[in-house]
Amino acid sequence: MQKSLYYVGVDVGGSAIKGGVVDDNGKPLSSVSLETEAAQGQEHGLQRMAETVRQAVATAKMKIEQIAAIGVATPGTMDIPAGLILDPPNLKPWKNVPVRQYIHDTFQKPTAFQNDANAAAYGEFWAGAGRGAHSLVLFTLGTGIGGGIIIGDLVIEGEHSHGAEVGHTKIQMTNPRICGCGGKGCLEAYASATSVVKRTQEALGQDGGKSSLHALVKSGKELNSRVIFDAGAAGDQLAARVVEDTAFYLAVGAANLMHTVDPDLVVFSGGMIAAGEKFLDRIRHHVQQLALPVPAAKTKIVYAQLGADAGFIGAAACARLLLRAKKG
Amino acid sequence: MQKSLYYVGVDVGGSAIKGGVVDDNGKPLSSVSLETEAAQGQEHGLQRMAETVRQAVATAKMKIEQIAAIGVATPGTMDIPAGLILDPPNLKPWKNVPVRQYIHDTFQKPTAFQNDANAAAYGEFWAGAGRGAHSLVLFTLGTGIGGGIIIGDLVIEGEHSHGAEVGHTKIQMTNPRICGCGGKGCLEAYASATSVVKRTQEALGQDGGKSSLHALVKSGKELNSRVIFDAGAAGDQLAARVVEDTAFYLAVGAANLMHTVDPDLVVFSGGMIAAGEKFLDRIRHHVQQLALPVPAAKTKIVYAQLGADAGFIGAAACARLLLRAKKG
Numbered sequence: 001m002q003k004s005l006y007y008v009g010v011d012v013g014g015s016a017i018k019g020g021v022v023d024d025n026g027k028p029l030s031s032v033s034l035e036t037e038a039a040q041g042q043e044h045g046l047q048r049m050a051e052t053v054r055q056a057v058a059t060a061k062m063k064i065e066q067i068a069a070i071g072v073a074t075p076g077t078m079d080i081p082a083g084l085i086l087d088p089p090n091l092k093p094w095k096n097v098p099v100r101q102y103i104h105d106t107f108q109k110p111t112a113f114q115n116d117a118n119a120a121a122y123g124e125f126w127a128g129a130g131r132g133a134h135s136l137v138l139f140t141l142g143t144g145i146g147g148g149i150i151i152g153d154l155v156i157e158g159e160h161s162h163g164a165e166v167g168h169t170k171i172q173m174t175n176p177r178i179c180g181c182g183g184k185g186c187l188e189a190y191a192s193a194t195s196v197v198k199r200t201q202e203a204l205g206q207d208g209g210k211s212s213l214h215a216l217v218k219s220g221k222e223l224n225s226r227v228i229f230d231a232g233a234a235g236d237q238l239a240a241r242v243v244e245d246t247a248f249y250l251a252v253g254a255a256n257l258m259h260t261v262d263p264d265l266v267v268f269s270g271g272m273i274a275a276g277e278k279f280l281d282r283i284r285h286h287v288q289q290l291a292l293p294v295p296a297a298k299t300k301i302v303y304a305q306l307g308a309d310a311g312f313i314g315a316a317a318c319a320r321l322l323l324r325a326k327k328g
Numbered sequence: 329m330q331k332s333l334y335y336v337g338v339d340v341g342g343s344a345i346k347g348g349v350v351d352d353n354g355k356p357l358s359s360v361s362l363e364t365e366a367a368q369g370q371e372h373g374l375q376r377m378a379e380t381v382r383q384a385v386a387t388a389k390m391k392i393e394q395i396a397a398i399g400v401a402t403p404g405t406m407d408i409p410a411g412l413i414l415d416p417p418n419l420k421p422w423k424n425v426p427v428r429q430y431i432h433d434t435f436q437k438p439t440a441f442q443n444d445a446n447a448a449a450y451g452e453f454w455a456g457a458g459r460g461a462h463s464l465v466l467f468t469l470g471t472g473i474g475g476g477i478i479i480g481d482l483v484i485e486g487e488h489s490h491g492a493e494v495g496h497t498k499i500q501m502t503n504p505r506i507c508g509c510g511g512k513g514c515l516e517a518y519a520s521a522t523s524v525v526k527r528t529q530e531a532l533g534q535d536g537g538k539s540s541l542h543a544l545v546k547s548g549k550e551l552n553s554r555v556i557f558d559a560g561a562a563g564d565q566l567a568a569r570v571v572e573d574t575a576f577y578l579a580v581g582a583a584n585l586m587h588t589v590d591p592d593l594v595v596f597s598g599g600m601i602a603a604g605e606k607f608l609d610r611i612r613h614h615v616q617q618l619a620l621p622v623p624a625a626k627t628k629i630v631y632a633q634l635g636a637d638a639g640f641i642g643a644a645a646c647a648r649l650l651l652r653a654k655k656g
Contacts, residue, residue, distance in 0.1 A: 158590020262486020
């Protein structure tokens with residue numbers, strides 16, 4: 001009998017570095033979180049990543065000798081084959097950071113390196129919503145929209161580390177919204193949490209004071225996507241319209257990936273999925289209208305299952321994949 | 329030294345079945361074409377495919393014993409893993425035609441089966457514009473827009489045989505054009521040869537008789553995409569506008585695939601590429617504006633090289649791939 005293998009996954013974000021030990025079935029044995037402190041520079045950042053590995057192992061009451069491989073996921077821009085973070089907008093002032101080499105040299109373990117959304121997709125594929133599937137597309141809904149495409153253990157990272165940048169596919173040409181990337185008509189400019197807030201603000205400027213959200217804004221509370229979804233669920237017509245439009249835009253994104261990759265599943269993750277099954281059903285409804293008959297009938301549209309742990313579980317999954325590839 | 333291998337590729341279309349013997353380097357040794365005669369039924373169609381194989385072999389002055397494997401490419405709808413044509417709009421009245429089984433049983437050779445656009449993409453990858461690349465996306469520009477996605481010898485055929493249906497990705501939500509598929513806002517509704525003609529007709533209805541194309545239409549000549557591209561090149565402003573818009577729409581399609589698959593190359597094929605390098609340069613120009621900086625700088629945008637032979641060369645390439653997979 002083969003002895004059980006353990007991996008450490010690390011998920012580097014703009015504000016926090018998450019990590020954990022994950023067993024060979026995708027179950028996390030520990031979950032730790034450190035502040036990234038990106039402003040203190042990239043040397044410090046690398047040390048924080050290493051410290052996350054150590055704390056993840058210690059919290060699982062294990063020793064580093066028991067770890068078979070390590071995976072690190074980071075936001076882009078990046079050069080995945082080179083193991084480098086290049087110039088990520090969320091990790092200023094880091095530039096050309098040799099993440100994979102540093103972690104490998106520090107722990108002397110096989111070390112995988114992957115884009116954070118790709119890792120989350122592979123995490124869901126291995127141990128979450130995609131368990132048992134052959135392929136999936138993940139949309140991560142947050143400030144922006146990221147994505148990951150998995151086809152039979154292949155992470156579609158792209159030739160220039162820009163695979164699955166689904167938030168920047170164009171869904172509108174006439175009078176397109178401007179995206180955070182500077183481009184026009186991107187899915188992200190229509191369906192991200194940021195866009196939900198922006199579209200609500202635009203609508204509030206034109207509804208003559210009818211929406212219940214006016215009082216909320218006047219009271220000084222933050223208008224965020226959660227508040228807007230809640231107002232929609234409570235019957236506020238303006239908010240409900242914004243939510244319905246968001247479901248439509250996400251369905252356009254889903255249909256486009258169904259007509260490109262044609263996966264088993266389309267998975268949505270991120271804060272917005274707190275909106276629950278009713279919102280998911282609206283996305284499904286619009287996909288039925290938008291997609292060709294066969295994928296419309298057969299593709300499952302679901303929410304992610306791993307929550308905020310998806311990144312480090314996925315990073316661990318990439319470590320496992322690396323080890324398997326090495327063994328041939 | 330391993331003995332050289334030969335394959336037969338067959339490309340089934342609505343009006344013609346093309347076929348040829350292809351050597352192990354992707355070079356065609358023969359090229360034959362038979363009328364499909366689809367209206368005579370699917371039994372007759374299967375016999376025509378078998379006859380194409382025989383004629384391809386005979387024309388190459390070879391014997392069927394020298395053929396290592398056969399590949400057949402057909403238009404969809406289809407079930408690729410099952411080897412079946414389902415209900416293709418271009419092959420009425422065929423339904424549930426067991427193409428792979430029939431060709432296999434007739435010739436007792438390993439037989440591959442693939443969607444025609446996927447096969448063309450794999451043909452270009454193996455022996456055409458994509459030689460030496462690791463991945464490519466092909467757009468086939470004709471009456472409709474088809475596509476193929478190849479990543480490192482993997483043909484992205486999808487879980488429900490709908491991979492790379494790039495013509496039916498949505499690029500417009502507001503006042504969207506209606507597509508031949510019945511859907512709205514599809515790339516095909518903006519950038520196919522059919523759409524070029526339709527958009528020209530619409531523009532001619534509004535230009536007060538200025539365009540040189542009015543005389544052509546009056547003389548009873550057919551308004552097709554070739555004529556429109558020629559008029560644009562000759563300085564007709566209305567035609568030039570239609571051509572420029574087409575380049576923009578195709579660039580949107582290219583950028584969307586660059587932000588999804590992030591391939592080495594985006595390849596355009598089909599009758600419209602007769603428009604030449606100037607048109608390609610306009611597509612490239614718009615891609616520069618639309619795509620994220622790294623893929624914009626690094627992804628090659630090129631024309632296909634195999635012309636009308638891409639389908640059967642690609643089908644032969646699929647036969648070769650099948651044989652290699654069998655050998656492990």
